[in-house]
Amino acid sequence: DVKVTQSSRYLVKRTGEKVFLECVQDMDHENMFWYRQDPGLGLRLIYFSYDVKMKEKGDIPEGYSVSREKKERFSLILESASTNQTSMYLCASSLGGVGEKLFFGSGTQLSVL
Amino acid sequence: AQTVTQSQPEMSVQEAETVTLSCTYDTSENNYYLFWYKQPPSRQMILVIRQEAYKQQNATENRFSVNFQKAAKSFSLKISDSQLGDTAMYFCAFAHTGTASKLTFGTGTRLQVTL
Numbered sequence: 306d307v308k309v310t311q312s313s314r315y316l317v318k319r320t321g322e323k324v325f326l327e328c329v330q331d332m333d334h335e336n337m338f339w340y341r342q343d344p345g346l347g348l349r350l351i352y353f354s355y356d357v358k359m360k361e362k363g364d365i366p367e368g369y370s371v372s373r374e375k376k377e378r379f380s381l382i383l384e385s386a387s388t389n390q391t392s393m394y395l396c397a398s399s400l401g402g403v404g405e406k407l408f409f410g411s412g413t414q415l416s417v418l
Numbered sequence: 419a420q421t422v423t424q425s426q427p428e429m430s431v432q433e434a435e436t437v438t439l440s441c442t443y444d445t446s447e448n449n450y451y452l453f454w455y456k457q458p459p460s461r462q463m464i465l466v467i468r469q470e471a472y473k474q475q476n477a478t479e480n481r482f483s484v485n486f487q488k489a490a491k492s493f494s495l496k497i498s499d500s501q502l503g504d505t506a507m508y509f510c511a512f513a514h515t516g517t518a519s520k521l522t523f524g525t526g527t528r529l530q531v532t533l
Contacts, residue, residue: 404513411461
């Protein structure tokens with residue numbers, strides 16, 4: 306089975322800190338995604354990548370950046386964390402191609418104080 | 419832009435009964451994919467079922483089936499013989515056919531299965 310691993314399950318940071326959320330997949334998937342999940346809002350796409358060093362903005366990219374230097378790893382960066390970035394962050398990956406299902410990590414619950 | 423609407427924030431069903439979760443979407447595309455994902459308390463999102471828009475036959479996976487009405491842009495999930503393990507958040511999602519086939523999700527329905 307595909308495994309998508311997120312480095313932290315829970316994370317507490319201070320306002321203004323630079324935060325790195327790491328995601329690794331082990332099945333050579335082309336596509337990787339970062340979503341944030343908030344109650345009542347569902348999952349919203351922050352950024353995605355369809356190849357190494359390639360990235361595209363999702364629906365809510367403001368305040369975030371990403372890095373994909375290796376195919377298996379996709380990092381989400383909060384340059385200067387703010388309290389409104391307190392959320393559950395979900396990483397996912399999929400094969401290249403249309404209509405492929407996403408495989409998700411277990412999520413990182415980030416609290417910014 | 420595509421939107422996905424789940425109008426039922428919470429639902430409850432008794433064990434062994436049948437429940438239907440609603441989902442509507444809006445798109446100008448003709449060819450696309452639709453999904454239902456389940457997120458149990460463990461937070462691990464799991465694919466429940468997938469439907470290709472150009473296939474008229476409704477998808478079925480064991481106790482899970484969909485009612486896909488393309489003209490009405492409706493994609494409901496039916497869970498038969500509900501089990502306690504079905505307790506979870508259920509998300510409907512629309513897959514774009516463009517770059518990376520990214521998914522747009524609805525806001526979710528929290529399903530509680532009771533004894």
